[in-house]
Amino acid sequence: MNIIIPIKQVPETSNVKMDPETGTMIRDGVESIINPLDLYAIEVGIQLKEEHGGKVTVITMGPPSASKALKEAIAMGCDDGILITDRKFAGADTWSTAYVLAEAIKEIGEYDLVLAGERATDGDTGQVGPNIAAYLDLTLGTYISKVEEVNKEKIVVERLLEEGYEKLELPLPSLLTVVKEISYPRLPTLRGKQRARKTELPSLTVKDMNVDESKLGLKGSPTRVVKIETPKVTRGGTIVSAKDDDQLEAAVDKLVEFLKSKEIV
Amino acid sequence: MNYNPLTEEIVKELESILGSKNVILDKEKMENYSHDETPEEYAHMPDVVITPTTAEQIAEVMKLANKHLIPVTPRGAGSGLSGGAIPTFGGILLSIEKMNKVLEIDYDNMMIVVEPGLVTNEINGLVEDKGLFFAGYPMSLLTCYIGGNIAENAGGGKAIKYGVTGQYVMGLEIVTPTGEIVELGGKNVKDVTGYDIKKLMIGSEGTLGVITKAIIKLSPKPKFATDLLVLFKDVESAIKIVPTIISEGGIVPTSIEFMDKLSVHTTCDYLNEHLPYQKAGSMLLIEVDGTNESVVELDAETIGELCLENGAIEVYVADNFTTQERVWSVRRNIAEAFMVYSPEQSLEDIVVPIGNIAKLMPEIEKISKKYDIKMPSYGHAGDGNLHTTLVKNPDTTMEEWFDIENKALKELYDAVYKLGGKLSGEHGIGLKRMKFMKDHLSETELMLMKKIKQAFDPNYIMNPGKIIE
Numbered sequence: 001m002n003i004i005i006p007i008k009q010v011p012e013t014s015n016v017k018m019d020p021e022t023g024t025m026i027r028d029g030v031e032s033i034i035n036p037l038d039l040y041a042i043e044v045g046i047q048l049k050e051e052h053g054g055k056v057t058v059i060t061m062g063p064p065s066a067s068k069a070l071k072e073a074i075a076m077g078c079d080d081g082i083l084i085t086d087r088k089f090a091g092a093d094t095w096s097t098a099y100v101l102a103e104a105i106k107e108i109g110e111y112d113l114v115l116a117g118e119r120a121t122d123g124d125t126g127q128v129g130p131n132i133a134a135y136l137d138l139t140l141g142t143y144i145s146k147v148e149e150v151n152k153e154k155i156v157v158e159r160l161l162e163e164g165y166e167k168l169e170l171p172l173p174s175l176l177t178v179v180k181e182i183s184y185p186r187l188p189t190l191r192g193k194q195r196a197r198k199t200e201l202p203s204l205t206v207k208d209m210n211v212d213e214s215k216l217g218l219k220g221s222p223t224r225v226v227k228i229e230t231p232k233v234t235r236g237g238t239i240v241s242a243k244d245d246d247q248l249e250a251a252v253d254k255l256v257e258f259l260k261s262k263e264i265v
Numbered sequence: 266m267n268y269n270p271l272t273e274e275i276v277k278e279l280e281s282i283l284g285s286k287n288v289i290l291d292k293e294k295m296e297n298y299s300h301d302e303t304p305e306e307y308a309h310m311p312d313v314v315i316t317p318t319t320a321e322q323i324a325e326v327m328k329l330a331n332k333h334l335i336p337v338t339p340r341g342a343g344s345g346l347s348g349g350a351i352p353t354f355g356g357i358l359l360s361i362e363k364m365n366k367v368l369e370i371d372y373d374n375m376m377i378v379v380e381p382g383l384v385t386n387e388i389n390g391l392v393e394d395k396g397l398f399f400a401g402y403p404m405s406l407l408t409c410y411i412g413g414n415i416a417e418n419a420g421g422g423k424a425i426k427y428g429v430t431g432q433y434v435m436g437l438e439i440v441t442p443t444g445e446i447v448e449l450g451g452k453n454v455k456d457v458t459g460y461d462i463k464k465l466m467i468g469s470e471g472t473l474g475v476i477t478k479a480i481i482k483l484s485p486k487p488k489f490a491t492d493l494l495v496l497f498k499d500v501e502s503a504i505k506i507v508p509t510i511i512s513e514g515g516i517v518p519t520s521i522e523f524m525d526k527l528s529v530h531t532t533c534d535y536l537n538e539h540l541p542y543q544k545a546g547s548m549l550l551i552e553v554d555g556t557n558e559s560v561v562e563l564d565a566e567t568i569g570e571l572c573l574e575n576g577a578i579e580v581y582v583a584d585n586f587t588t589q590e591r592v593w594s595v596r597r598n599i600a601e602a603f604m605v606y607s608p609e610q611s612l613e614d615i616v617v618p619i620g621n622i623a624k625l626m627p628e629i630e631k632i633s634k635k636y637d638i639k640m641p642s643y644g645h646a647g648d649g650n651l652h653t654t655l656v657k658n659p660d661t662t663m664e665e666w667f668d669i670e671n672k673a674l675k676e677l678y679d680a681v682y683k684l685g686g687k688l689s690g691e692h693g694i695g696l697k698r699m700k701f702m703k704d705h706l707s708e709t710e711l712m713l714m715k716k717i718k719q720a721f722d723p724n725y726i727m728n729p730g731k732i733i734e
Contacts, residue, residue: 012586033585075582184539187494187588190569190580 001054001150002111003045005078006101006132007038009062009069010122018230034069037117039076039185041178044147045115046077046186052150055079057108061089061100067201074196075188082108083203091218094123098131100216103209105136113155114175118143129177139174145181266725268354269334271312279315279357282325287363289314298358301345303697304609306667309351311338311358318363320438320446320477327444327475327727330357336729337442339471341381341413344405346612347695349417349470353730359475361412367391368478374452375483376435381412381476388481398486400427403691404597412476418468420691422520422596425647426554427484429691431467438478439466442727452480465717470693471728473721487554490519491565494581494592495572496545500525502576503547504623507646510551514571516564521647522550525626528599528641535602538595544578549646550596599643600654606639609657611670615681616690619649628680629653635676636669637661650690653677674701694732702732 012031019026034042045056058073060066061084070081084104092100105114114133119126126142133140145165146158152172159166160179170176188196206213214220238258242251259265280288289295290313300308312335317323330337336356343350352358365382372395377388386406388399403409403419413419415437420429436450449463450456466473497503507521524532526546533542542548549572553564562584569580583589603610617625626642633640637658644652655673657666678688682705688694694702703711714733721727 014586031586033587036587039587072585187540187581187583187591190493190566190573190582193582194566 617686
């Protein structure tokens with residue numbers, strides 16, 4: 001079973017500082033990591049390979065430094081990594097990114113399954129996975145929480161919904177976006193790291209792919225960031241306090257008045 | 266020792282020295298100052314809590330306390346694990362919480378001058394942009410005060426490479442128990458001008474004076490770190506590798522943290538961590554850091570190979586935020602994981618020469634079996650400092666537990682001393698270990714300690730009931 005996993009490098013956001021003037025993140029000195037939700041897709045991919053054989057290929061679109069993310073995925077147990085990189089890709093939105101990733105997957109050739117994280121922790125859109133499925137005309141399963149059964153023709157999965165689970169049977173190849181519940185990502189091992197260091201990462205650029213250049217990068221992206229604003233906190237909160245027992249009754253009355261005015265009681 | 270009760274007149278005098286808002290008599294508020302991180306049974310209420318803002322105020326308070334024979338207990342953030350900040354004899358609890366200013370950042374000399382109530386981690390926040398950090402910090406750095414760190418000579422997970430707090434204290438201003446303000450040390454890298462009283466103050470647990478100012482040395486902050494989480498089948502192979510890493514590998518790691526089987530299994534279970542820990546009889550968490558990424562990577566690899574050659578089951582590599590947080594959370598959550606099993610614990614910090622850790626482990630197991638208590642051991646294998654913890658069996662009564670705790674601790678310390686160890690590596694003696702310490706000191710050493718105490722504090726009012734009687 002051959003599996004392709006598109007992953008994304010995202011800034012590590014636990015210590016992020018914002019530029020108060022532009023409202024954007026200060027990226028200087030911020031470490032880049034594999035999008036945490038992609039780790040679950042990687043884990044499932046490796047598990048399926050271990051059980052059914054085949055090969056797992058991770059791909060990412062980004063600057064040459066994104067090869068670090070590919071190496072980390074290989075250290076976890078993926079077989080190959082391909083870096084999709086070209087200055088012309090810079091500034092791409094989800095639509096343009098998915099287009100390039102889909103074209104790259106076409107170049108890779110034979111595959112049974114594409115696995116993606118549910119969404120990235122920076123953009124938070126959850127669009128790229130489904131978008132790739134659309135470009136490649138693949139059957140799509142989103143929010144997948146469990147792989148129950150897989151054979152040459154089909155895969156049976158569970159899909160996490162607000163009201164419960166949905167059981168789906170999809171033909172192969174198809175694309176699945178997975179949620180955290182699906183697995184526990186493994187840690188890279190020393191042997192894995194050593195293998196990753198020796199693994200050559202081929203790269204795909206614009207001239208290696210059959211892409212329409214008008215659909216690339218910032219110019220080819222229909223999304224426009226018009227303005228970034230920090231939302232104002234408008235909820236103030238009301239505190240009714242009683243310093244001692246004598247004031248208690250009056251305070252309770254005040255609270256009841258307030259709740260009535262809000263039509264809560 | 267007999268002390269006088271706190272009278273209204275004395276409270277009035279305190280208020281005139283400090284201003285009434287810095288004198289707290291409210292029972293509910295004072296309760297917070299009656300304990301530290303040791304179990305409830307050690308707690309004791311103060312008669313008054315004061316929050317001075319200057320060394321001069323503290324000097325006047327000390328003179329007043331000497332005149333009336335009132336005990337004074339200095340206190341930092343209260344994160345101690347030896348009962349050092351507990352006002353065992355009541356009296357005045359002197360909290361340094363309002364003395365938290367940064368007085369100077371001296372980049373030319375790479376030093377920072379601070380008041381004692383500054384939260385230790387804030388130092389790192391202030392100098393981070395210049396690529397500097399305070400290297401001697403303990404594990405509790407997010408809450409503890411630098412003054413408390415100095416008084417306890419606190420150490421932590423990085424001591425094997427960076428040492429403990431005391432190595433970074435260049436100078437101190439203290440108020441003596443008799444109320445004099447004195448400056449010790451300074452910004453000189455070398456200084457052998459007379460007895461080193463500054464060093465004597467470091468780790469004196471607030472029994473020799475109150476620290477009111479500190480000059481702290483800063484170090485260049487390493488830019489890269491890699492952690493190895495190594496599973497071993499047993500304790501011996503994990504412990505044996507520790508000296509090998511340094512001697513054969515030629516690398517001094519930043520930390521080598523050890524976790525025994527009980528600690529690993531309980532914590533992984535608690536955290537729902539799905540590492541294949543079931544087959545592990547012990548675990549090491551090894552960190553290397555440096556300024557060159559490829560050197561750090563190579564060091565980690567050398568250590569990892571050494572581990573695999575010497576009986577490691579698996580070596581995991583964490584070199585980014587996601588994976589590093591994950592491996593360190595196993596180490597950091599051990600105490601919390603055992604809290605779920607039983608909140609009554611005695612957290613120890615015994616220290617033995619690193620070569621003897623493996624010999625100590627069967628002794629700990631014997632004690633644990635004899636008294637039917639869980640005794641997880643984890644901690645800083647790189648410096649032989651282990652947090653062996655006695656965890657009460659939930660089926661025993663509190664009375665039985667106190668008896669068991671006492672006996673088991675005595676046996677543990679006896680075993681530690683037989684192996685050339687000491688009963689505290691970083692938490693201190695304080696109140697909790699005072700009765701055990703004197704069993705293991707020579708008469709001469711004890712006498713010298715008493716004479717030092719007497720020279721500083723003739724009326725025995727400065728943090729009485731701690732370290733020595």
